Amino acid sequence: MPAAHVTKHDRELILQLFEDVxxxxxxxxxxxxxxxxxxxxxxxxxxxxxxxxLFFVAQKHFKPREALFSIxxxxxxxxxxRAGVFEHWMGPVIFGAMGVSIAQTAQKYLGPxxxxxxQVRDVAMPSLQKxxxxxxxxxxxxxxxxxxRKDVIIMHANKLGGVHLDFRRKQDETHINxxxxxxxxxxxxxxxxxxxGDQIDQGRSDPARRQQIYDATELIAIDTGRIFADGxxxxxxxxxxxxx
Numbered sequence: 001m002p003a004a005h006v007t008k009h010d011r012e013l014i015l016q017l018f019e020d021v022x023x024x025x026x027x028x029x030x031x032x033x034x035x036x037x038x039x040x041x042x043x044x045x046x047x048x049x050x051x052x053x054l055f056f057v058a059q060k061h062f063k064p065r066e067a068l069f070s071i072x073x074x075x076x077x078x079x080x081x082r083a084g085v086f087e088h089w090m091g092p093v094i095f096g097a098m099g100v101s102i103a104q105t106a107q108k109y110l111g112p113x114x115x116x117x118x119q120v121r122d123v124a125m126p127s128l129q130k131x132x133x134x135x136x137x138x139x140x141x142x143x144x145x146x147x148x149r150k151d152v153i154i155m156h157a158n159k160l161g162g163v164h165l166d167f168r169r170k171q172d173e174t175h176i177n178x179x180x181x182x183x184x185x186x187x188x189x190x191x192x193x194x195x196x197g198d199q200i201d202q203g204r205s206d207p208a209r210r211q212q213i214y215d216a217t218e219l220i221a222i223d224t225g226r227i228f229a230d231g232x233x234x235x236x237x238x239x240x241x242x243x244x
Contacts, residue, residue, distance in 0.1 A: 013058045014239050017232060020045045024229040028222075032096045032187070034211050038218040042225040043156040049228070050135050051153050059131075059239070067235035069134035069227050070126040077103070081141040085109050089141040090183055090216055093223035098192070100219070102183045134227060139220050142179050152220045155179070184215040 027033045027041055049055040059067060074091045081089050084106055092101035140147035147155075155176050184195040186203060195203060195213065203213045214222075232239075 010058070010061065013054065017049065017055070017058050017239070018236070020049065021229045021232045024225050025233070028226055028229065032214075033222060035214050035218050036211065038214070038221050038225075039156065043153060043221050046153045046221065046225055046228060047157045050150055050224075051157060055131065062238050062241070065238055066130055067231050067238065068128035069131060069231035071129050071134050071137055071227060072126045074138055078138050078141075078146070081146070086141060088143075088182060090220075091137070091139040093139075093219050094226060095185060095192070095214070095219055095222070100185070131231075134231070140179055140182075140216070142175060142182065145175075147179065149220065149224045152217050153224065155217060156221060180215045180217045182216050183219075184213060185219070186214075187212045 024042060024045060027037050033042065049058075072092055077086070077089055077091065080086050080103075086103045087106045089103040090101055092099045135150050136148045138146045139149055139152060181197050181200045184200040186193045186195055186209065200213060200215050203209045
């Protein structure tokens with residue numbers, strides 16, 4: 001049945017959602033978007049719908065139904081971080097045709113006797129989850145703190161990109177640059193070469209390599225954009241009811 005009490009403003013918002021998702025689809029359909037597309041196209045779209053919460057405004061009339069988003073579980077890895085087994089960790093993301101993740105095991109757990117304790121046993125197959133579970137999913141563990149998908153988008157909006165969410169926010173947060181340079185990839189022909197730390201900034205200072213290098217925050221932004229677009233596309237019928 002059509003959703004009740006959908007105002008003209010909300011109808012317009014739903015149409016904007018479809019338009020933005022179409023832009024995400026266009027960015028993603030050619031394979032891996034350029035890093036510049038992640039910063040200037042994907043992140044600003046996700047900022048509106050995730051960081052500013054417009055997605056929840058758009059779907060409020062359809063409760064108790066919700067759009068669902070396909071994500072992998074990070075629960076076991078999060079437990080290992082909390083237990084001190086991992087010093088640093090980034091959850092799995094889809095990068096082109098492969099899934100990538102990284103974790104740094106704490107020194108005390110490096111011995112062979114701890115092998116079973118440091119294994120990640122999260123379910124490999126993704127499952128459909130509610131919007132809040134997708135948006136609030138923990139994706140980074142850095143210096144004792146967890147960072148969610150939403151946090152990464154806000155990092156871009158406030159520090160790393162050109163479209164600020166809050167100009168009053170401090171811009172000298174060194175941990176953001178540390179997270180950004182924690183892990184990255186460079187595409188070289190058909191191969192992917194892992195980069196860490198200063199290797200990322202050094203590579204990006206070379207104009208010939210710049211557009212082939214992705215840092216950790218861009219990897220998460222691209223993965224989040226893909227999941228968000230798929231979830232909205234798969235729930236399109238629900239949203240269209242509000243336009244009837």
